[in-house]
Amino acid sequence: MKTAEQVAREVRSGATTAMAELNAALSAVRERNEELNVFLHVDEKGARAAASRIDERVARGEAVGPLAGVPVALKDNLCQNGVPTTCSSRILEGWRPPYNATVVDRLLAAGAVPVGKTNLDEFAMGSSTENSAFGPTKNPLNPSRVPGGSSGGSAAAVAADMTPIAIGSDTGGSIRQPAALCGLVGVKPSYGLVSRYGLIAFASSLDQIGPLTKTVMDAAIVLEAIAGHDPMDSTSLPEPAPSLVAHVESGVVGKRIALVRELVDGADPDVVASVDQAVAALREAGATVVELSIPEFRLGLSAYYLIAPAEASSNLARFDGVRYGLRVKRDDVTAMMEATRTAGFGAEVKRRIMLGTYALSAGYFDAYYGQALKVRTRMIEAFARAYRQVDMLIGATTPSVAFEFGSKTSDPMAMYLSDVFTIPTNLSGEAAISVPFGTGEAGLPIGVQLLGPGRSEALLLAGARVLEIADGRP
Amino acid sequence: MTLRNGWEMVVGLEVHTELKTATKMFCGCANSFGSEPNTSVCPVCLGLPGSLPVLNERAIELAMAIGMALHSTIAPSTFHRKNYFYPDMPKDFQISQYDLPINLGGYLDLPDGSRVSIERAHLEEDTGKSTHLGGSGRIHGADRSLVDYNRSGVPLVEIVSGPDIRSSAQARAYVVELRGILIATGASDGRMEEGSLRIDANVSVRQADAPFGTRCEIKNLNSLRSLQRAIDYEAARQVDLIEEGGTVRQETRHWDENVGATSTMRTKEEAEDYRYFREPDLVDLAPDQSWQDRVRAQLPPMPAERRSTLRARISEPVPTVLDAVEVVIDLGLDPFVHAALDRGVEPALALARAANELAGDLDGTSRLAAAAFCDTLLMEQRGELSATQAKTVLAELLARGGDPRDIAALMGYEQLSSDSLGSTVAGLIEEFPDEWTRYRDGDEKLAQFFIGQVMKVTKGQANGKAVVAELRARR
Numbered sequence: 038m039k040t041a042e043q044v045a046r047e048v049r050s051g052a053t054t055a056m057a058e059l060n061a062a063l064s065a066v067r068e069r070n071e072e073l074n075v076f077l078h079v080d081e082k083g084a085r086a087a088a089s090r091i092d093e094r095v096a097r098g099e100a101v102g103p104l105a106g107v108p109v110a111l112k113d114n115l116c117q118n119g120v121p122t123t124c125s126s127r128i129l130e131g132w133r134p135p136y137n138a139t140v141v142d143r144l145l146a147a148g149a150v151p152v153g154k155t156n157l158d159e160f161a162m163g164s165s166t167e168n169s170a171f172g173p174t175k176n177p178l179n180p181s182r183v184p185g186g187s188s189g190g191s192a193a194a195v196a197a198d199m200t201p202i203a204i205g206s207d208t209g210g211s212i213r214q215p216a217a218l219c220g221l222v223g224v225k226p227s228y229g230l231v232s233r234y235g236l237i238a239f240a241s242s243l244d245q246i247g248p249l250t251k252t253v254m255d256a257a258i259v260l261e262a263i264a265g266h267d268p269m270d271s272t273s274l275p276e277p278a279p280s281l282v283a284h285v286e287s288g289v290v291g292k293r294i295a296l297v298r299e300l301v302d303g304a305d306p307d308v309v310a311s312v313d314q315a316v317a318a319l320r321e322a323g324a325t326v327v328e329l330s331i332p333e334f335r336l337g338l339s340a341y342y343l344i345a346p347a348e349a350s351s352n353l354a355r356f357d358g359v360r361y362g363l364r365v366k367r368d369d370v371t372a373m374m375e376a377t378r379t380a381g382f383g384a385e386v387k388r389r390i391m392l393g394t395y396a397l398s399a400g401y402f403d404a405y406y407g408q409a410l411k412v413r414t415r416m417i418e419a420f421a422r423a424y425r426q427v428d429m430l431i432g433a434t435t436p437s438v439a440f441e442f443g444s445k446t447s448d449p450m451a452m453y454l455s456d457v458f459t460i461p462t463n464l465s466g467e468a469a470i471s472v473p474f475g476t477g478e479a480g481l482p483i484g485v486q487l488l489g490p491g492r493s494e495a496l497l498l499a500g501a502r503v504l505e506i507a508d509g510r511p
Numbered sequence: 512m513t514l515r516n517g518w519e520m521v522v523g524l525e526v527h528t529e530l531k532t533a534t535k536m537f538c539g540c541a542n543s544f545g546s547e548p549n550t551s552v553c554p555v556c557l558g559l560p561g562s563l564p565v566l567n568e569r570a571i572e573l574a575m576a577i578g579m580a581l582h583s584t585i586a587p588s589t590f591h592r593k594n595y596f597y598p599d600m601p602k603d604f605q606i607s608q609y610d611l612p613i614n615l616g617g618y619l620d621l622p623d624g625s626r627v628s629i630e631r632a633h634l635e636e637d638t639g640k641s642t643h644l645g646g647s648g649r650i651h652g653a654d655r656s657l658v659d660y661n662r663s664g665v666p667l668v669e670i671v672s673g674p675d676i677r678s679s680a681q682a683r684a685y686v687v688e689l690r691g692i693l694i695a696t697g698a699s700d701g702r703m704e705e706g707s708l709r710i711d712a713n714v715s716v717r718q719a720d721a722p723f724g725t726r727c728e729i730k731n732l733n734s735l736r737s738l739q740r741a742i743d744y745e746a747a748r749q750v751d752l753i754e755e756g757g758t759v760r761q762e763t764r765h766w767d768e769n770v771g772a773t774s775t776m777r778t779k780e781e782a783e784d785y786r787y788f789r790e791p792d793l794v795d796l797a798p799d800q801s802w803q804d805r806v807r808a809q810l811p812p813m814p815a816e817r818r819s820t821l822r823a824r825i826s827e828p829v830p831t832v833l834d835a836v837e838v839v840i841d842l843g844l845d846p847f848v849h850a851a852l853d854r855g856v857e858p859a860l861a862l863a864r865a866a867n868e869l870a871g872d873l874d875g876t877s878r879l880a881a882a883a884f885c886d887t888l889l890m891e892q893r894g895e896l897s898a899t900q901a902k903t904v905l906a907e908l909l910a911r912g913g914d915p916r917d918i919a920a921l922m923g924y925e926q927l928s929s930d931s932l933g934s935t936v937a938g939l940i941e942e943f944p945d946e947w948t949r950y951r952d953g954d955e956k957l958a959q960f961f962i963g964q965v966m967k968v969t970k971g972q973a974n975g976k977a978v979v980a981e982l983r984a985r986r
């Protein structure tokens with residue numbers, strides 16, 4: 038399948054049309070969606086209209102954007118005007134947002150063609166898409182395995198060659214972990230780089246939107262298109278999108294990189310081996326790699342599972358049956374709200390709402406939420422100390438390759454642990470990228486993670502590009 | 512009202528005021544009262560999934576202006592989420608300032624010389640408005656509940672006083688003075704009947720100089736009358752309770768205006784846990800010095816200063832005139848009065864027309880030019896308009912604006928002033944020759960007789976002074 042870069046180039050030159058590319062995408066969806074459960078909704082009509090607009094503009098000789106005619110899959114927690122948006126939850130079934138997320142507007146402005154909405158763990162809470170109310174998504178590389186999560190549908194759309202690129206969101210690893218498990222590049226941008234307006238919040242202080250792509254260059258193109266200040270998001274960085282595409286081939290000569298012990302400890306041997314080979318490749322390319330221990334990373338998981346549920350308990354309060362989505366009728370409003378939320382939310386969402394409510398409650402706040410915030414501050418300080426010594430960090434993205442369905446569903450802690458390497462970056466609000474490097478058990482892909490300070494995306498993309506070449510994808 | 516047996520009431524007030532911004536606190540929707548339900552709404556103020564708040568700078572400026580007028584410290588502040596479920600709150604949490612409010616400390620001096628300390632004045636968003644149909648009229652047991660989200664996300668400032676108020680009259684004076692400040696700063700129109708000002712009162716009682724007693728909070732007092740009655744009722748209830756050997760429970764109470772009593776809404780044990788935490792969708796608020804300076808530079812004079820300025824221009828401070836001064840200052844109508852005094856209108860007339868006619872139609876004052884107000888009063892003073900006519904002209908100016916001479920002409924008042932009044936008087940002299948003779952011979956009481964006759968003929972549209980002048984001219 039063509040990369041986004043190729044599609045856009047050929048659309049601009051007239052070698053192909055946006056409609057032809059869309060048709061190819063739609064037929065790939067038709068072929069495998071039933072088996073893999075990737076798309077919850079395909080917006081064929083809207084996509085055709087978007088593709089025609091691009092083709093008309095090309096025909097008139099007008100400039101089209103860097104993603105001209107590129108089909109894109111949207112995680113179903115992004116609002117798209119008039120298109121059903123469910124967060125894979127019964128509670129939002131049938132709801133159509135009356136507005137576009139800023140990211141959707143920017144993709145459209147860049148010429149991309151949104152094809153439809155992809156499956157996720159309900160409200161992005163999970164690491165396998167097994168928590169979707171509409172059934173799990175299967176890993177296209179091996180349908181008995183999970184695609185990862187929560188952006189599992191978006192990862193599968195690209196891995197199954199349905200669309201060249203997809204958009205996900207990453208609260209504790211939800212882009213990078215499925216990217217690793219599906220053999221893709223996935224970026225968790227610095228907090229504030231990409232507007233969250235129109236992303237249905239899970240944990241507002243941790244959520245970031247980012248790309249899932251086949252190549253590092255495509256990730257750079259997409260990120261450059263969707264990044265930059267948005268007046269609709271108060272937490273958006275007050276600066277335009279950084280130049281990324283121009284830096285992809287910058288290499289790592291003279292860069293200092295630290296292999297972080299806590300980002301490989303506990304990983305499967307095949308994963309550790311891949312990270313070691315990635316380190317060797319970076320050295321080969323001219324970087325200096327040292328080893329570093331950042332013990333604070335071990336505290337990340339506990340802090341995350343207090344902060345994220347606490348924010349979620351408040352963010353998800355609005356799903357009460359009063360204004361939109363599911364309403365279970367009862368005689369009075371309190372009973373209606375209770376019945377609606379009981380019927381509408383799945384088990385994992387309820388678990389986290391209860392965890393978060395508890396963590397914020399009077400008498401427990403200081404011991405739980407307050408303590409987690411202190412850990413978060415320590416995490417930020419630990420990252421800052423590391424970045425005074427080195428330019429970026431390297432480690433594994435996930436402890437293992439894609440796992441079997443049902444292998445972790447009975448034990449929430451085991452499932453939570455699959456995000457242990459990705460969570461620290463969300464807590465610090467900094468940047469990280471997962472890039473495929475080597476394969477492991479059952480020939481499944483392994484993801485290597487590069488982490489950098491805030492606004493270091495250009496550096497991370499350049500590092501990932503070095504690994505991409507070393508892994509045999511020049 | 513003093514309490515019996517040496518009891519003293521201790522009152523602190525929380526005054527919520529809607530800010531008069533053009534748009535809501537976190538979105539671009541118009542902040543307007545009285546539109547069709549759910550027409551001034553968008554994804555943000557409806558709390559639709561994915562929407563995010565962005566702070567309205569004007570709301571911050573008005574909050575700062577209130578703080579400056581109350582001698583508060585403008586402090587770096589943050590926003591929190593106050594979490595509870597209620598259908599008129601679209602996100603099921605309210606964005607409010609919590610432990611770090613924008614305005615810290617301060618005080619308000621009242622006309623009687625007393626000082627009430629201010630603990631804080633913080634920003635928060637308003638909720639929508641529920642209407643419960645059928646059943647009890649409250650949410651539980653209603654047949655149907657309707658929600659209007661036009662008010663959702665309208666900026667509010669909550670001003671919290673210290674427990675310094677010792678009588679319901681002082682509470683009233685505090686609210687009136689505060690309202691004057693809110694109007695002066697342009698923060699609020701101060702209209703309690705439209706819900707622009709909502710008050711919660713914390714009331715406790717104690718023996719003089721004893722430690723504070725347990726307090727009860729009375730919610731949603733929406734008029735000065737309710738405020739005074741509720742405080743007096745509650746203090747008396749607590750005294751009765753204690754003297755009968757009971758103890759006051761800390762609780763939230765509801766004031767029923769019709770019954771004239773407070774009743775338990777929820778006890779301390781039933782109080783909700785709002786699970787406050789920092790609003791992650793907003794950044795911290797720390798207005799820099801130059802922004803603060805700009806706001807301070809634009810602050811108009813406050814009521815206390817304006818009150819003494821206006822009083823200084825009144826030669827005869829009789830009670831009715833002083834009462835009118837209070838009304839005029841409270842409602843911010845003194846610029847009209849000063850303009851009239853500058854043009855030579857007598858203070859009593861200027862104050863009376865401002866405190867009655869203008870105060871009766873505050874909306875209309877935005878349409879009324881000060882010059883038109885002065886011209887009308889001068890016409891009345893010169894006898895070209897009767898008092899009734901002047902009031903009618905003012906009503907018309909308040910309703911539609913315009914030039915008072917045109918309005919008077921249109922209403923046919925002008926003709927009375929010269930020719931018409933002259934011929935009316937001439938006709939009456941012929942009709943009542945005996946009365947005219949007695950008047951001409953010096954019986955001044957007959958002037959009243961002729962004024963009455965003129966009024967009858969002109970249906971009250973003549974000016975008494977003008978009639979007397981006409982009679983004198985013909986003597």
Ligand SMILES: [Zn+2]
Nearest residue numbers: 538540553556
């Ligand atoms: Zn709005």
